[in-house]
Amino acid sequence: MNAEIIAVGTELLLGQIANTNGAYLAQKLAEIGVNVYYQTVVGDNPERLESVLKVAESRSDLVLTIGGLGPTEDDLTKQIVAQHLGEPLVTDAAAKAKIDDYAATSGRNSTPNNAKQALKIKHAISLTNHNGFAVGDLYLNQNGTSYVLLPGPPAECLKMIDSELIPQLKKQGQQSRVFTSRVMRFIGIGESQLVTDLSDLIGHQTNPTIAPYAKMTEVTLRITASAKDEQRAEEMIQDVVNQILAKDGQYFYGYGDDNSLANVVVQQLITRKLSVTAAESLTAGEFQSTIGSVPGVSAVFPGGFVTYANEAKHQLLSIPSAVIDSQGVVSKATAIWMAKQARQKMQTDIAVSFTGVAGPDELEGQSAGTVWIGIAYRDDEPEAYLYHFTNGRQQVRARSVMAGLDLIRQKLAAN
Amino acid sequence: MNAEIIAVGTELLLGQIANTNGAYLAQKLAEIGVNVYYQTVVGDNPERLESVLKVAESRSDLVLTIGGLGPTEDDLTKQIVAQHLGEPLVTDAAAKAKIDDYAATSGRNSTPNNAKQALKIKHAISLTNHNGFAVGDLYLNQNGTSYVLLPGPPAECLKMIDSELIPQLKKQGQQSRVFTSRVMRFIGIGESQLVTDLSDLIGHQTNPTIAPYAKMTEVTLRITASAKDEQRAEEMIQDVVNQILAKDGQYFYGYGDDNSLANVVVQQLITRKLSVTAAESLTAGEFQSTIGSVPGVSAVFPGGFVTYANEAKHQLLSIPSAVIDSQGVVSKATAIWMAKQARQKMQTDIAVSFTGVAGPDELEGQSAGTVWIGIAYRDDEPEAYLYHFTNGRQQVRARSVMAGLDLIRQKLAAN
Numbered sequence: 013m014n015a016e017i018i019a020v021g022t023e024l025l026l027g028q029i030a031n032t033n034g035a036y037l038a039q040k041l042a043e044i045g046v047n048v049y050y051q052t053v054v055g056d057n058p059e060r061l062e063s064v065l066k067v068a069e070s071r072s073d074l075v076l077t078i079g080g081l082g083p084t085e086d087d088l089t090k091q092i093v094a095q096h097l098g099e100p101l102v103t104d105a106a107a108k109a110k111i112d113d114y115a116a117t118s119g120r121n122s123t124p125n126n127a128k129q130a131l132k133i134k135h136a137i138s139l140t141n142h143n144g145f146a147v148g149d150l151y152l153n154q155n156g157t158s159y160v161l162l163p164g165p166p167a168e169c170l171k172m173i174d175s176e177l178i179p180q181l182k183k184q185g186q187q188s189r190v191f192t193s194r195v196m197r198f199i200g201i202g203e204s205q206l207v208t209d210l211s212d213l214i215g216h217q218t219n220p221t222i223a224p225y226a227k228m229t230e231v232t233l234r235i236t237a238s239a240k241d242e243q244r245a246e247e248m249i250q251d252v253v254n255q256i257l258a259k260d261g262q263y264f265y266g267y268g269d270d271n272s273l274a275n276v277v278v279q280q281l282i283t284r285k286l287s288v289t290a291a292e293s294l295t296a297g298e299f300q301s302t303i304g305s306v307p308g309v310s311a312v313f314p315g316g317f318v319t320y321a322n323e324a325k326h327q328l329l330s331i332p333s334a335v336i337d338s339q340g341v342v343s344k345a346t347a348i349w350m351a352k353q354a355r356q357k358m359q360t361d362i363a364v365s366f367t368g369v370a371g372p373d374e375l376e377g378q379s380a381g382t383v384w385i386g387i388a389y390r391d392d393e394p395e396a397y398l399y400h401f402t403n404g405r406q407q408v409r410a411r412s413v414m415a416g417l418d419l420i421r422q423k424l425a426a427n
Numbered sequence: 428m429n430a431e432i433i434a435v436g437t438e439l440l441l442g443q444i445a446n447t448n449g450a451y452l453a454q455k456l457a458e459i460g461v462n463v464y465y466q467t468v469v470g471d472n473p474e475r476l477e478s479v480l481k482v483a484e485s486r487s488d489l490v491l492t493i494g495g496l497g498p499t500e501d502d503l504t505k506q507i508v509a510q511h512l513g514e515p516l517v518t519d520a521a522a523k524a525k526i527d528d529y530a531a532t533s534g535r536n537s538t539p540n541n542a543k544q545a546l547k548i549k550h551a552i553s554l555t556n557h558n559g560f561a562v563g564d565l566y567l568n569q570n571g572t573s574y575v576l577l578p579g580p581p582a583e584c585l586k587m588i589d590s591e592l593i594p595q596l597k598k599q600g601q602q603s604r605v606f607t608s609r610v611m612r613f614i615g616i617g618e619s620q621l622v623t624d625l626s627d628l629i630g631h632q633t634n635p636t637i638a639p640y641a642k643m644t645e646v647t648l649r650i651t652a653s654a655k656d657e658q659r660a661e662e663m664i665q666d667v668v669n670q671i672l673a674k675d676g677q678y679f680y681g682y683g684d685d686n687s688l689a690n691v692v693v694q695q696l697i698t699r700k701l702s703v704t705a706a707e708s709l710t711a712g713e714f715q716s717t718i719g720s721v722p723g724v725s726a727v728f729p730g731g732f733v734t735y736a737n738e739a740k741h742q743l744l745s746i747p748s749a750v751i752d753s754q755g756v757v758s759k760a761t762a763i764w765m766a767k768q769a770r771q772k773m774q775t776d777i778a779v780s781f782t783g784v785a786g787p788d789e790l791e792g793q794s795a796g797t798v799w800i801g802i803a804y805r806d807d808e809p810e811a812y813l814y815h816f817t818n819g820r821q822q823v824r825a826r827s828v829m830a831g832l833d834l835i836r837q838k839l840a841a842n
Contacts (some may be wrong), residue, residue: 027452037439222500318715320724320728400533
């Protein structure tokens with residue numbers, strides 16, 4: 013079945029708030045196999061809402077509105093939809109009792125516009141509002157378009173979706189199949205290269221689907237399967253995951269929407285009881301701050317150095333001035349010295365170092381984006397690698413941090 | 428003129444990401460007097476995108492698409508819009524050169540799907556992508572509907588809106604009256620307090636309007652005036668600004684959408700030739716990384732210390748173990764020692780220090796969010812202040828950084 017979401021509210025339309033309710037609703041519908049093909053945002057304007065309803069009805073089996081159920085004069089969704097359906101509005105007794113009850117216990121007067129929130133479309137199933145007063149509607153139409161009306165405040169809307177709407181839709185058998193998805197995260201490979209590597213797989217897949225997404229410093233793939241049950245869907249996903257890993261496994265670092273490379277690396281360090289420090293020049297503390305964002309990092313991270321100026325490299329890390337003078341501060345030699353000295357001074361298992369040109373100006377004749385990253389791992393000979401990043405100071409720094417984390421990830425994989 | 432935004436992308440439609448680009452674009456258009464009446468989200472599907480374009484064209488003078496300009500097979504927006512307009516796609520030479528240049532310097536192969544990103548609609552004005560490769564389009568149609576095509580990744584989209592689209596639309600005279608706005612930025616006061624202080628002013632204002640906006644660590648007010656010309660609008664804004672400063676001037680730190688407290692503080696330090704360092708425990712380098720984001724900071728920031736563990740505070744800052752043992756690590760005494768020693772070791776004019784409980788767990792019996800921030804200013808007696816922040820580890824750290832910057836701002840104002 014084809015569904016469409018219409019969010020109503022001028023503050024949404026003008027960008028004062030983002031349409032997070034719509035995103036959540038679409039996700040929950042996808043999980044029960046209801047496909048959302050369109051989402052529309054329209055202001056609190058009766059004519060334009062009516063015109064959007066007409067367009068939606070012409071192309072969708074299920075139209076879900078969010079917002080405009082409240083007590084103010086702006087709130088017109090229920091009135092417009094009822095009029096569009098040729099149904100009257102009637103009072104939902106339970107919702108009315110809740111409003112009166114609140115008025116009585118709080119000692120406030122129940123204003124007429126409060127009572128408006130207890131109205132429902134005749135012949136609709138009421139959706140109880142557990143976090144507010146405005147009642148929702150599920151208006152089923154076997155031969156035409158069905159309608160769902162949800163409140164706008166996120167606390168009310170999300171709760172109504174979870175506790176009322178999804179169970180009702182399941183009960184009504186609106187969902188045909190189970191949908192499940194898994195996110196794979198990659199570092200060190202660009203979106204276009206990944207897609208090129210996997211073009212056969214992506215081109216031929218319809219179930220599961222493989223959707224690539226490029227973030228600032230990494231790429232993710234979302235693999236979504238639909239099947240008759242959860243177990244079968246998971247098996248289908250695992251099969252595709254295995255094929256992807258066979259091609260580009262060396263760039264894969266973890267699963268999950270909320271995961272991060274910092275999280276994966278820090279968890280591995282904690283598990284393996286390996287401590288880490290850093291000496292940062294162009295990143296100015298961003299690497300340490302990034303690992304510092306992971307709860308529990310204190311078990312493996314004692315602290316480290318921000319050595320922005322050359323004198324600080326000399327003073328805090330005891331790097332001989334002759335090294336910087338002869339090799340340059342943005343050099344393999346300086347990166348290696350920084351990593352080696354940081355590790356030695358903090359007595360950690362691992363140290364990474366960052367020296368480069370954040371930009372916008374060049375430095376020592378080297379262009380913005382030129383970065384050396386060093387790594388000292390236990391008693392191994394320290395190494396350093398050259399990178400060229402683009403797209404401005406903040407991206408150069410953020411990509412440097414990710415590359416440093418990736419060096420640790422690779423080192424752990426090899427040891 | 429009536430505008431409509433169409434965001435293209437299955438991941439948006441399915442709710443995997445929220446349509447923050449659309450919200451931002453609507454805001455920016457409103458500021459130049461372009462009214463957005465509809466926003467639509469559609470998946471990466473040629474037929475449905477085409478049908479949405481037809482609906483949009485029937486009701487809007489300006490249609491702006493976001494997304495689908497990337498290198499993958501999913502990315503079809505430019506192809507569909509060009510076909511809809513009956514225009515061919517041609518290569519934008521500058522965009523192509525940038526892609527080839529990147530391939531050459533990074534040593535990666537330039538894949539054919541990368542070259543696709545350099546295509547533009549014939550007769551369109553190219554919108555340069557400062558943070559990526561996919562070029563945007565502004566296709567003007569005096570007698571019908573004009574089109575704008577923007578990329579989907581937020582870093583690329585927002586930058587293109589600010590640096591390319593809005594200036595072009597202004598130049599094309601798409602706005603009838605002059606709309607001008609100015610953003611005032613505040614630190615150390617909450618949104619509700621600011622709004623309460625200014626309630627008379629906000630309640631009575633219709634032109635200019637005053638729109639408060641609460642960000643994670645600060646509050647902004649956007650003052651927007653419409654007038655017959657720029658100069659008159661600026662005068663109207665200045666009048667409101669003066670009234671606001673009279674009430675809450677002590678919390679005001681600067682103007683501008685892209686401004687930040689870090690930027691304001693670093694510029695002041697550069698102007699006054701005052702150097703700064705930091706010793707960070709719970710923030711783990713985030714303060715230094717934040718000032719490190721400001722170009723030119725190297726003139727006043729030699730580097731500093733990340734002392735996460737107690738031993739690091741002892742080892743790197745020579746803080747007597749007895750201080751931490753007797754007073755606790757999250758204490759006024761430790762914060763003062765950290766600031767004093769950091770300043771002395773780096774020989775700077777100013778040092779700030781951060782010690783506290785990032786969470787989620789408590790530390791030494793002190794709850795998550797308890798933070799001491801110290802400041803040593805020249806030969807003044809070092810001071811430290813106690814804060815209680817809420818809302819989780821990342822907010823506790825981010826608010827600590829802002830509070831540290833604010834301490835410097837206040838110190839500079841007083842000296």
